[in-house]
Structure formats: C-alpha cells, structure tokens
Amino acid sequence: MTDAADKARSHYLARMRRARDHIDSHLDEALDLDTISAVASFSPAHFHRQFRALFGLTLHRYIQLARFKRAATRLAYSSESITRIALEAGYETPQAFSRAFRLRAGQIPSSFRKSPDWAAWETSCTALDVARSTLMNQHYTLDAVTIRKVGRNTHCGHDPSGDAGGSRADHTALYRLAPCQWPDPA
Secondary structure: OOHHHHHHHHHHHHHHHHHHHHHHHOOOOOOOHHHHHHHHOOOHHHHHHHHHHHHOOOHHHHHHHHHHHHHHHHHHHOOOOHHHHHHHOOOOOHHHHHHHHHHHHOOOHHHHHHOOOHHHHHHHOHHHHHHHHOOOOOOOOHHHOOOOOOOOOOOOOOOOOOOOOOOHHHHHHHHHHOOOOOOOOO
16 A cells, blocks of 8 residues: 555544544434534445444444443442433333343343343443454554654753743743754763
8 A cells, every 4th residue: 555545544544433432432422323424524324334344333233232331331330220221321211221131131130230141241242342442453563663753851940051031831832843952961
C-alpha cells in the first residue's frame, strides 16, 4: 500500500472506532443507525454494511450484546432492582429481559444474581468481546515506526539564560515553538 492509502485506511478505521466507542459510552441513550452513522460521518447504509463487515455483528446486535453484558455485570455486583436493570438495558418489561437473559446466559436474572454461571455468560459475550477487540490489536515492529526526537521541556521556574523579564507562560510558549537549546547540566 502507498502512504496515501495507508493514511486513508487509518482515517477510515478511526471513524469506525469512534462510532464503536460512542456506542459503548452511551448505552443508556437511544442509539439508532442515523445517530451512530453520523458520529462516524458515513451514510447510514454504508455505515451499516461496513460495521458488520468490520466487527462481525450488526449494529443492533452489537448494542444488544453490550447492554446485556453491562446488565449481567450489574446483576452480579450491585443490589439494583432487576426491573431497573432491565429497563436501562433497553427492554420494555422485566419479563422480556428475563426471557432474553435466560436465552443468552442460561439462567433467569434472579438466579444469575444469586449464583452466576460465568462460563455461560462468557460464552454469550464472545461475539461482543471479539468485536470490541477489533481495531485494538495493532502490532508494530521497530522497522515499521520512526522514532524522532521532537524537543524537550526543561523549564523548572526561572529562565536559566538570565532573562528575568519573561513570565513562565512566555517561556512555555517558546518551548512549544522550538526545541530547547539550553545545554544539559553537567
């Protein structure tokens, strides 16, 4: 790939990562295709196709699994009511939540709260975990990166050059514009 193609791909993946991160941080809100595709700056149709191709789940399924995983964790580690957890997970009724929870985790919510079957829970969350780890596993070799020294900031109070007229803010701005030229103390 050329540098331009690499840069375009990187930008494209960053937009998809931004959408995924938006979903994960707004699970309590109404999340729809139009809103999420706008976060990624894609048309809804294009975003939906690309989300599934990249993460292996439809947008709707990803949101369902993310809310389910959060709900299961809250059941196991909090004393919140099952009704409240169900409603915050996006279910209309606690009964609908209970049916869906039993299908995914193999237990009804009250049983899971008393004695969680973590193996079944982990199995039901595998697709979500794989989707969340997509775009996270980037491995670099030393040959693939360039390490550059871009400057340093050694300001510790007064100006070592003897200029007492400038303020700390003036010197900080100077460091941002150019690398420090003062010699290292011996």
